[in-house]
Amino acid sequence: MIRKSFAAFGALLLGLAVAVPAARAQEDQTSFNKQQTEDIRKIVQVYLMEHPEVIGDAIEALREKMRAQAEVEAQKAIEARKDEIFNAKDDPTVGNAKGDVVVVEFFDYNCPYCKVVLDPMLEAVKADEKSRVVFKEMPILSEDSVTAARVALAAKKQGKYEEVHRAFMKFRGKLDEKTIFRLAGEAGANVDQIKKEMMAPEIAAQLKKNVELAHALDISSTPSFIVAGAGGQAARTLSGAVEGQVFSQLIKITRNGGKLQ
Structure with missing residues (x-):
């Protein structure tokens, strides 16, 4: 869930590897004099140039460490907000x-991958x-996305959410806006009633809450998913145009306490 670029890690790692001996020498002048420090710096530089795979291994180790840390932080965030994520009474469900x-899906009706x-x-x-x-309606792509989300919740x-949701997707x-109301009507919803109710404060509050929850979970793109047990256990997050087989496997893995059997 934590998204960070690794593009600069190679250069950063090289700089750190070269700098560390010098830094240690500065901390303990009785160990290395200026010439010794320079010699060590050159040795490290030569070694890394002759064995660049060391940098790749270090970057991969750092990537794995950050991934593991991200999972830990994600689990903490999900645990802290699990009632909002899995049991919010106003969220549509099927x-x-x-x-x-x-x-749990965070989505936008104008997101092609969500469709x-x-x-x-x-x-x-x-x-x-x-x-x-x-x-979880998360209209972040345009004002029309907000309109579509309001119409769907209205x-x-x-009792027409699923029909309208499917029509939009x-x-x-x-x-x-014109297409949104047309599709809602074709899906069987009373458009005149929707127009009266779509600006209700509770709908605005629900959309705001969804966006704030996504931010707290470090979710910034659609579609994003959380798959977990009913109580939030064995939670996993993923995003993008996920294939049906992946959903099926994750459902089974989650049911088995996080293990594929």
């Missing part, structure tokens, strides 16, 4: 309401029969 595995992933995700959950999806009050192209 699947088995009493399922033992939960797939691609819809069917694979829902098919995996449907085939499993013991899991559910929690939808449609939820009519199936539409290929950028959703604008």
Whole structure:
């Protein structure tokens, strides 16, 4: 969940490797004089130039260390906010309401990858029969995305969220206001009622809460997912156009306490 660039690590590592002996020499002048320090610096430089794979190994070790640390921090953040993530009463859901595995999706209706992933995700959950999806509206791409999210949540009050959600996701192209209302009507929602309710304070508060929650979890792109047990255990995060087989495997792994059996 923590996203950092490793592009400069090679140069950084080389600089540190060269600088460390000099720094130590400065700390303990009784160990190395100026000439000895310079000799050590040259030895390290020559060694790294002759064995560049050492830098690659160090970068990979650092990458793995940061990945492990990111997982630890992600687990702490998920544990601290698990009720908001998995059990927020206003979040739309599909699947088995009493399922033992939960797939939480943060998405934007104008995100092309969100559209691609819809069917694979829902098919995996449907085939499993013991899991559910929690939808977290996170409209970050445009004002029209905000409008679409408001309309979908207003449609939820009519029991039409899933139909409207699917209609928006199936539409290929950028959703604008006219298209949003047309698709909502075609999906069976009462558009006149939606227009009255979509600006309700509770809908605005829900969207704001979703964005703030995503920020707290270091989620900044759509689609992003959290797959976990119903109580938040064995949580994993991933993002992008995830294939259906990946969802199926993660559901099984989560159910087995994090192990693939």
